[in-house]
Amino acid sequence: MAIVAPNNEPSVTKEDGRYAxxxxxxxxxxxxxxxxxxxxxxxxxxxAYFRDKLRTWRDQLVEESRQTIDNLRGEVRDVGDEAERxxxxxxxxxxxxxxxxxxxxISKIDKALRRIEEGRYGFCEETDEEIGVERLEARPxxxxxxxxxxxxxxxxxxxxx
Numbered sequence: 694m695a696i697v698a699p700n701n702e703p704s705v706t707k708e709d710g711r712y713a714x715x716x717x718x719x720x721x722x723x724x725x726x727x728x729x730x731x732x733x734x735x736x737x738x739x740x741a742y743f744r745d746k747l748r749t750w751r752d753q754l755v756e757e758s759r760q761t762i763d764n765l766r767g768e769v770r771d772v773g774d775e776a777e778r779x780x781x782x783x784x785x786x787x788x789x790x791x792x793x794x795x796x797x798x799i800s801k802i803d804k805a806l807r808r809i810e811e812g813r814y815g816f817c818e819e820t821d822e823e824i825g826v827e828r829l830e831a832r833p834x835x836x837x838x839x840x841x842x843x844x845x846x847x848x849x850x851x852x853x854x
Contacts (some may be wrong), residue, residue: 705737706812713812714740728826735815739826744809747833751802754795761788801834808836817841 705720706713712735714720720741728739765785808814815824817838824838837845 708812711735711812711816712737712740714744714809716744716806716810728830730826734823734826740809740814743814743829743833744806747802747805747809750833751799751806754799754802758792758795761792764788798834805834805836819845 704715704718714737720737722738722741722745726738726742728742732739765788805814815826815829816822817824818836819841820838822838822841824835828835828839835842
């Protein structure tokens, strides 16, 4: 694992037993690297892995949003048939809702990237426990441990009933 920080830039730090990984620090991960439970939790390699995963996901969402906007701009507006116009409006509405979901997801990804930089990534916002590599692999933007998430959902269900 190579850690490269530009001159006079902050590098990997460890505070309160947790690593913080500034955006400017580049860590070359071994090809095919996957975090495992046998490693130190949220070590610089794991943080770099999740940062790369989050950045890739973000880039894909931004690209899909850009394509949606381009498609809507390039669409022919003059449609004579009422049924065709209704179909187009429904499709456009779905596209815009999807784009709005992407916008919210991108915001969550940005927050996760900030948590990596601050040394808070991978730890539950409510209990400060480890979220777990498996959970983060499935949902890299997770901010709650599984127990805390279940408690929150149970509470929401009680409030909703």
